[in-house]
Amino acid sequence: MKVVSAIKIGSLKDPDESKRGKVGILDMPMQEMGPEDVRIKVAYCAICGSDPHLVEGIFGWEAPFGMGHELSGVIMEVGEKATKKGLKVGDRVAGNFLRFCGTCYYCQNGQQQFCLHADESNNPGMAETVVWHESQVYKLPDEVSLRQGCMMEPVSVAVRMMDKVRPRFGDRILISGGGPIGLLGLQALKMFGATSLTLVEPIAERRELALKYGADHVIDPMSQDVYEEAMKISEGLGFDAVVDCSGSVHAVEVLPKITAKGGTLLYGAMYPNDYEMPLNLYQYCYANELTISGYYVSPYTFPRAKQMLTRFDLDALTAKVFFIDDAEAAFEAQVSGKYPKILIQCNPDLE
Structure with missing residues (x-):
């Protein structure tokens, strides 16, 4: 499957092209599903302000690595034990890119934002499909489009x-x-x-x-x-x-x-x-x-973010869309500051 990845680390604006970070498309195998997971066909994934920083190596990760976490899509497969939220194939969804483990000290202490194991679930969402645990997934209200739905994560912030x-x-x-x-x-x-x-x-x-x-x-x-x-x-x-x-x-x-x-x-x-x-x-x-x-990530916010999605004016933030094959141009547009927000359409058949 296609995944938008950082394939070279460095400043996206460095005048020396040899030192400039680079974004490209990698072909990666589909992620394996567990019994409580769902597979989502990604419609839109927005570029977060943090994404260019990742290409610049702010966390010290080594390229290549997949990117993206502000996404919406349609469920294409449901694990046999993913039954607690009533999710089904065909549901239009968005949600939290992190799965809080629920077991570590911080999760047990009402501090999910410091979960010791959350990053283990951070699968790249700027891809044709993504696998999330059912606890991360929220069905979109009927009146919220898939394009608007990828704003659930920013609204959670x-x-x-x-x-x-x-x-x-x-x-x-x-x-x-x-x-x-x-x-x-x-x-x-x-x-x-x-x-x-x-x-x-x-x-x-x-x-x-x-x-x-x-x-x-x-x-x-x-x-x-x-x-x-x-x-x-x-x-x-x-x-x-x-x-x-x-x-x-x-x-x-x-x-x-x-x-x-x-x-x-x-x-x-x-x-x-x-x-x-x-x-x-x-x-x-x-x-x-x-x-x-x-504040770091957004614990305990997604049920309320879902409830509030229709209260926000999201038109200007969802107006500029690039197809997944044009991801490099999308990142160039992001760092230019010309648009308030940029979306990548990961499957053109999903509107």
């Missing part, structure tokens, strides 16, 4: 963001970074009644999308001073919650300064492994009593 922010009705909230997670998080925060809802984003089209999704203010960090604009919007108080979805080391250091006293500051993106941000502990953790955290 927005749900996780809400779990961490715990927004109160009327909180002033700012998001830094207008990629898919930032734009989904902004929509979710609007539902929670956020006020002075602000997006910091250098790309004009994404600022326009933010306003469409209900942002009260947008800030262009290339032409405006983020600190000055944020304090003006918040009347000098700062924001009750600030969430970084940018992953940019150029964007993150100002965020403690614009978080209100007693506020919540989340760093919710993927950063260079060796980046260490200076932080004045006296000012921000002692005097201002900030709660500073992050």
Whole structure:
């Protein structure tokens, strides 16, 4: 079967082509199924913002390896013991790319995000088929298309963001970074009644999308001073919650300064492994009593993500589609920043 893979590690933007990471199509055998597994014929798999980082070697994995985890598809085979959720051949599904083991200390302690065995189940989803345990799979609502359905995983991240922010009705909230997670998080925060809802984003089209999704203010960090604009919007108080979805080391250091006293500051993106941000502990953790955290994967969120899929405007995030054979061009488009989200159609007969 065809699988989109990182076949060479390195920066996708390196001017030296010999050092540039490369994405291609590999022919791999179909994954074996266990008795509690289902085989899914993949319709769409979206490119996550983390995928280009994987090609750049952020986790130290050696190429080649299959990629992709934001997917939708149709069940083509059900294991003999995959009976607990009522799944059947022909069901339109999406779900969690990780299977939490349920047995290790963290799973038993209500901390699935730290499951010691979750990565064992991370099969590449940017492929013609994928095998998942039935616990990972959720049937899509009838009114959700397969194209929209591959957004269940990104929406689960927005749900996780809400779990961490715990927004109160009327909180002033700012998001830094207008990629898919930032734009989904902004929509979710609007539902929670956020006020002075602000997006910091250098790309004009994404600022326009933010306003469409209900942002009260947008800030262009290339032409405006983020600190000055944020304090003006918040009347000098700062924001009750600030969430970084940018992953940019150029964007993150100002965020403690614009978080209100007693506020919540989340760093919710993927950063260079060796980046260490200076932080004045006296000012921000002692005097201002900030709660500073992050979030990794999305435990306990998928049932709610399924329920909320129809509440999100997903049109702009599902508009640009490449076929699986054009995966290299799809990744080039992803890193260009021209589109807010890119989908790969893995089986053209599934719409």
